[in-house]
Amino acid sequence: MLELKNLVFEVPVEGGVSETKRIIDDLSLTIEDGRFTVITGPNGGGKSTLAKLIMGIEQPTSGSIVFNGQDITHASITERAKLGIGYGFQQPARFKGMKVKKLLELAAGKRLPALECNEYLAKVGLCSAAYLTREVDKSLSGGEVKRIEIATMLARDPKMAIYDEPEAGIDLWSFDRLTETFRDIHETRDDRSIVIISHQERIIQLADDIVCLRDGRIQDMGPREEILPKLGFTDRGFHGCQLTQPTELHLTEISTNC
Template sequence: MLELKNITFKVDNLDGKGEITILDNVSFKIEQGKILIITGPNGGGKSTLAKIIMGIEKPTSGQILFDGKDVTNLSITERARLGIGYAFQQPPRFKGVTVKKLLNLASGNKLNDTACCEYLTNVGLCSKEYLKRDVDASLSGGELKRIEIASLMARNPKLAIYDEPEAGIDLWSFSMLVDSFQKFKENKDQTVVIISHQEKIIDLADELMIIADGKVQNKGTKEEIMPMIQGKSTSCGCPIKEVVLTNER
């Protein structure tokens, strides 16, 4: 369904001398209907990888295949048309666009209030209070995050990418979000990639992948990978388990 082949991403060093490697020869596959959880230490390249899949960043080298089609050089818009969706770690604001209009634009259909409310309820928002509100600075970061996740759910792409969906979300909303991801796992009608440190989200994984120092350290089932985390260290000397797993929600 999605395959990355030898993806490398480099940026110029700030001092103008040489390059910094953010991702180093990353390769993996994910099958249709599976949930892949990507986790690992901060700064390991996880969010950059998600942006490369969506087309926000272009790899220095390597190839991306989606449903057998080479999408490496396609734009964000072209990838979206093929069925790839992305929820930003820090969502954008849209002055003059109401929450209801955003959900309608995302879905491509004219949703009634009941349908819009259902998507908002899935992410822990008191839905009717939000439909007429603008997606702007009047909303908190946590509210924006939940609304963007709801809009991606409304769009229902073939491949949905969520970058730390738990960030800025309260305990009750986080529980609702986990329940929504659980439905994806049960229905298997959508392929989902989630970047997360949260143990409750990691528990939903069909496959778990550890990225650290720009490389895939391990990939396999949750049962295969979790025992391997114990005792492994990053280049900074910090145990991976300590910088990966949190269960504070």
């Protein structure tokens, strides 16, 4: 279980002597084990910052973060990873000289047979024959790197997996596979928690719980059946929580079928 208690995150205002801007404003939230939670809201509302605070990439100004009964407010990223928290970046890093298979093995913490690597890549819409021996460098498109990172999260199998806009830069065919993967993980691993930052309606519809974040505060939250009707999806985007238009999926990176 993850507990955020009166969390505050402030940053200095550019040019100001002592003035600060509050990005996360006295936020409290509990995510139970085995729940699929989607955090949504307008751009600039603090969603990605909140995810980074949970992972330890940013440190809160005040408040506390408790994971499975242990206070991790000031724990390092490595310590949180060892406790079972995983994080998928909105813009994943590239590793020149690092091949995809090796990256998957590092994530899993063990040697992996090719068949198991194949399964992880297939779940994110990549053909293993074309990717296992490739380097995770600039030769890969943004969408390809994003899918490989999600595959490493599957290999890692954390107790709580946090994904920051996993749909960004992914083509429609791969997005279909990705939503199926999230659904399968949730249905088959009820001891694992999934937290996704997303504007995408199809991902939001997978959630057990939806959190609407605006101006660093929770505007609304609750079970999907209660919150989804309030979002008011239309062709122009959200209305109920005044969210921005869902991320446009790119059709220029369609994978080659195996």
